[in-house]
Amino acid sequence: MKNYLHALKPPPRTQRQRLTPDQARNNAGGFTFKVSDEGRFLRFLILGATEGTYYATEAAHTVQATDFVRGxxxxxxxxALRLILEVTRGHRAPRPDATLMALALVARTADLETRRSAWAALPEVARTGTMLLHFLAYQDALGGWGRLTRRGVARVYEDLPLGTLALWAVKYRSRDGWAQADALRLAHPRSTEPVRHAVFRHMLGQPSSERPPVGQLLPELESPAPALRLIEGHQRAMSVTTDVDAAALMREYGLPIEAVSTGVRGADVYRAALETNGLTWLLRNLGNLSRLGLLAAQHPEIVSAVVTRLSNASALRRGRVHPLDVLKAQLVYAQGRGVRGSHVWTPAPAVIDALEQAFYLAFGLVKPSGGRFLLALDVSGSMDIGTVGGVPGLSPRLATAAMGLVTARSEVHTTPVAFTSGVGGMGGQWGGTSGLTPLNISPRQRLDDVVKAMRALPMGGTDCALPMLWAAKEKIPVDTFVVYTDNETWAGKVHPSVALAEYRQRMGTPARLVVVGMTATAFSVADPADSGMLDVVGFDAAAPNLIGAFARGEV
Structure with a gap:
């Protein structure tokens, strides 16, 4: 009789056992679902794969991801090209490296028609001179310069607005062992515009005997072109010996700080750069501004101007500032020392507060769903290994806290919990009991306070079924469960998809499950065959609104 009963109702399979034939063993030894190829490619474009995880080394993780992308x-x-353009146009990825590498692969290895389309898309994906040179480094690694490569690169220089071309000439002179001159010599761009030819000559660095002197790049023109005026200002700035003179030229010609010699970049030059450089530069140089004494009580007008810029949602959108750019700036600036080098500074509290606000503003307007959320945050040991988006110090655990707070701020009815050890002790693959601990956090808390609270929790194995099991046991009404994890999970007596089905049956509600993957692995605990489950890429700038739309039943 016992055998018949087991045949009719077999015991639940643990997460170390395969639930369905389409499951695969993840790097931690548990069985999870494999994300679709499109989903995995999207994860790569947004998160990249140059960092390891707790269960996969940096080299192994990168090789696995790169081999998959090639295939x-x-x-x-x-x-692939469609997804690259979607991510680029939506400014969804925190760094461009993954999209540039993927575009280089498409331009080199896809069918002829798609390769041509990839080259046509290059100006849109490689928006800056630095991005173009990064792209060329990837192209060079894939092979030589064929006809499509030469014409594709030449078209960028031929079609680029003259003002932008001049800016590239003085701001993005070389990157990754490549210079703009290298690209011009290999691509041979053609143009009938005299001003464009003059900029090309400057970028090629021709000897002074072969080009007109400063201020006379094209003496035959009736009036100086704005593009040539920028180059003239750069040439003059490279010859000055004091930061006061360099700063005056920056203001006169609208020069970015990169157009000035590094030897004269003192306080006056940085102060001028606040007027001539963009928001991305500001985020990367807050430490330098404080180190030079510009973000101090003696300069309240500068502090106020910086806070105003960081708090301008429209400016953040125009500057294509990704939330991860802001979070990186906040992490580095608040610690009072650089990631590399020996520079130290005293952070300005008002600037730290402005960065906190800018992080949420960078996601844009998040439309709340009005539903009941249960946020389950993975705080296991594996979540402290590796980085998200290649940002030093941004572990998956810290990124989870940040993304969780975004949802908590937009959704009023939110219950946050953390995966912890149920009876104390360390978790991971070799021990520890899984449990859940309510997180006593407020959406108005500072991010560093939330992370501190999370780090104090006892780590255990991550059982992604627990949120549904716990809510069913306690009869807690939940419309949407959101689990933030690296998907390297193995613990649990039942699979999360089974726990969700049981919760739906017991509570009589079509509850949904969103799994936010914080690393670019190939796994997810979300069942792709269940329309009530959604796999989301962590730190996708579109993630908060996508989660809200799914909770409303629009996705």
Missing amino acids: YVARNGPA
């Missing part, structure tokens, strides 16, 4: 592009070139 995906070879099989689905048009789909």
Whole structure:
């Protein structure tokens, strides 16, 4: 009789056992679902894969991801290009490296029609001179310069607005062992515009005997072109010997700080750069501004101007500032020392507060769903290994806290919990009991306070079924469960998809599950066959609104 009963109702399978034939063993030894190839490619574009995880070394993780991307592009070139453009146009990725590498693969290995489309998309994906040179480094690694490569690169220089071309000439002179002059010599761009030719000559660095002197790049023109005026200002700035003179030229010609010699970049030059450089530069140089005494009580007008810029939602959107850019700036600036080098500074409290606000503003307007959320945050040991988006110090645990707070701020009815050790002790693959601990956090708390509270919790194995099991046991009404994890999970007596089905049956509600993957692995605990489950890429700038739309039933 016992055998018949087991046949009719077999015991639940643990997460170390395969639930369905389409599950695969993850790097931690548990069985989870494999994300679709399109989903995995999207994870790569947004999160990249240059860092390891707790269960996979940096080298192994990068090789696995790169091999997958190569294969995906070879099989689905048009789909790959479509996703690259979607991520670029939505400014969804925190760093451009993954999209540039993927575009280089499409431009090199896809079918001819798709390769041509990839080259046509290059100016849109490689928006700055630095991005173009990064792209060329990837192209060079994939092979030589063929006809499509030469024409594709030449078209960028031929079609670029003259003002932008001049800016590239003085701001993005070289990166990754490549210089703009290298690209011009290999691509041979053609143009009938005299001013464009003059900028090309400057970028090529021709000897002074072969080009007009400063202020006379094109003496035949009736009036000086704005593009040439920028180059003239750069040439003059490179010859001055004091930061006062350099700062005056920056203001006169609208020069970015990169157009000035590093030897004269003192306090006056940095002060001028606040007027001539963009928001991305500001985020990267807050430490330098404080180190030089500009963000101090003696300069309240500068502090106020910086706070105003950081708190301007429209400016953040125009500057294409990703939330991760802001979070990185906050992490580095608040610690009072650089990631590299020996520079130290005293952070300005008002600037730290402005960065906190800018982080949420950078996501844009998040439309709340009005539903009941249960946020389950993975705080296991694996979440402290590796980084998100290649940002030093931004572990998956810290990124989880940040993303969780975004949802908590937009959704009023939110219950946060953390995966912890149920009876104390360390978790991970070799021990520890899984449990849940309510998180006594407020959406108005500072991010560093939330992380501190999370780090104080006892780590255990991550059982992603526990949120549903706990809510069913306590009869807690939940419309949407949101689990933030690296998907390297193995603990648990039942699979999360089974726990969700049981919760739905017991509570009589079509509860949904969102799994936010914080690393670019190939796994997810969300069942792709269940329309009530959604796999989301962590730190996708579109993630908060996507979660809200899914909770409202619009996705």
